[in-house]
Amino acid sequence: MRYIWIIPLLPGLGAAINGLLGIRYFSRRTAGLIACTMMVAALGLSAWAFWQLLGMPADARAFDVVVAQWIPQIPLATRTGIGMFSVPWGYRLDPLSGMMILVVSGIGTLIHVYSTAYMADEPRGGVARFFCYLNLFCFFMLTLVLGNNFLVMFVGWEGVGLCSYLLIGYWYEKKSASDAGKKAFITNRIGDWGFVLGIFLIFSTFGTLDFRAVQNAAATMPVESMQFGVLSVICLLLFVGATGKSAQIPLYVWLPDAMEGPTPVSALIHAATMVTAGVYMLGRNAVLFSHAPHVMMIVAIVGVVTALMAASIGLVQYDIKRVLAYSTVSQLGYMFTAMGVGAFSAGAFHLMTHAFFKALLFLGSGSVIHAMGGEQDMRKMGGLKKYLPVTFATMMIGTLAIAGIVPLSGFFSKDEILFRSFVANKAIWVVAVVTAFMTAFYMYRLMSMTFFGGYRGPAWETASHAAIAAAAAHDVAHPADAHAHGQAHKDDHEVSHGPADSAGGHAVHGAHDDHGGGHGHGPWHGPHESPTPMTFPLMALAVGAIVAGFVGIPAAIGGGNAIEKFLEPSFTASATVAEGAERASVERPAAAAAEAEGEGGEHVSANVERGLMVFSLAVAICGILLARKFYVTSPDISERLAARWAGPHRVLSNKYYVDELYDKTVISGTFGAGKGLWAVDRNVVDGVVNGSGWFTLIAAWFSGLADRSIVDGLVNLVGRTVEEGSFSFRKLQTGLVQNYALLMLFGVFAFVSIYLFIR
């Protein structure tokens, strides 16, 4: 366990090797092999560390490793006097970070393996670059979850943001991809601004940045249920950071665009790990948050509204990855709802189960896209069940898991959240249930459109389909033809991309086309099952999506809810100050993490909990059945509904016009402010500079005039006088020796005469 600092270092090493040597020298295979090896090693080490963690007594499961003193002692002013700003580069393994490293390295490894096949058609250097970024991402993500103070976490936090930017813009030649990367990066900057301010405020309040020390100090402070004190401000700032990273309102807009990245990236970064960093961060500071009930309320409301809004957008999207992206935003909203109602362990539990089934769904969609030769529009799919049996089966498991069908993992985690929000606030519970219904609906809609019904995609060239192929070959106007055959791809998505594309029918498809350069291996031979390196991670994740929930079976139906007990020490202050906190807990609201468990159990009987379970299960099944009716048995209903409710449908298709709203307000505001400042610069600042320049010029002209007339005049006067005077004197200088001699003689005579006469 002393070696946990090696866990992040391994992928870091892989990134260094692939980045420094791989891009130039390695083959695709070598680059993938190095990256995967590092990840497997990191996974092994993580599992070993986790095993050791389990072996420790339950209330002492925390292990600190300080690698080096990072920032030496710098005296800095804090609220309580001069504090020492000293930050160690330290890692801490505790139940929460233990769970996170398992998720990150486990799912990371599977996705690395998947990528070796998915990226096989990329240019050689590109593959090495891809794996370099992917490994680098794992390095930063593991640093983020293992760091034992805010600053180390912040390094990881920024690092994953950087890798996200690099990977979204992996196909940087594509304008939409590089734009999406920039959008993600800049949106995250806004969140990071809040996070950094929060860190500053934490230091100035507590004089330290160590998680444990901050928690213990915060635990002794009174709960700010009446006023909005310093803890509330800290929590609000931290939550701003979390909204950026975890794609919550109002900063969620980058996540759907991030689907421009390769699908494994979407699965790893934008579903399973990075976007959950905000949830993780809230969990890390559970003690702080439970002392700020107002902020908790804000978190819960933002979370549940995000969940509802994203789910409703997801109902009408046609791009398979976009549906999943909005689903991710929605599920992250769930996690924040859980955090907001004080169910920290439920949120973390949902984080873990979500990591499994969402990574599975994304990888499955990648498999579908791969099979369709880069097609992402679900209207061009359909009936793929028989071509992609493994993908279908695994994705179905993922869908049922996310919909919350018993006994898959999503059921337990989501139900825990629903139950806890029912206890805390009925309104939030109602919204969450509606969201759960929508989730079931859009996920089954995705499955129906992709795997059931008749095949609606383009034709391909085989003997049995010769007739269709011939028809397709002649029918130039066939809209999907160009996309099916990779070569024509590029021109298409250049033209058709943009926020408005989902308004028009076919424009959507090809716009978010995954395979930028087309589907490398020659003509497309129809939908086909993906190779083993892609199906293996799917199957592994499917197993995960089934069993991951069993660690959290609630007590009401006879389970132990092991994960809640396991994670609890991470969300409470350490035992030494627990007594101090105990006194405060009398007036602490239901939001407080540990207490809420007990209170919830008392106020709401197990029967109610069981009833809620059945109810939410029924809701999920209703959603699935409705989607089945709409998209499988009678597809015309959905079209008629869309036509009848054209207004709301358009609003949903255009994602509530939030992008347009931001464009009109924030972006053009920023541009306007920039232009205004530029005008000020040009007129005022430049004016002052130019004015002083002109003034100097005029003053200099006068000064020059004075110089020329007065100073030069005096000098010249002296010169002229001397010159004129000397003109007459120089005549003495005859050059005749005898003249001089005569003068001398006269002189002698004169002196002698004076001498003689005067004497």
Place this chain on the structure above:
Amino acid sequence: MITPTHYMLLSAALFIIGVIGVMTRRNIIIIFMSIELILNAVNINLVAFSMQLHNAVGQVFAIFVIAVAAAEAAVGLGIILAFYRNKESVNIDEMNLMRW
């Protein structure tokens, strides 16, 4: 009886002749010879007073003057030769390079 007055008259005559020579003649060699006359007028004076006053210092001075005059003659003739080589003339009026 030859008195110092006679010597002084002779000396004065020689001196005046020398000064007039220096002032009036254009030939540099003649001027040079006139300077020698002036020096020798001084020498006569020195020797005459030495005799009169029974003091040998005047004789010694005379010898010194002759020695210096010899040296001066050597240097002066050298200058004149150099001048002649340049100008092919010994006219003093052409020695006017220092003029304005």
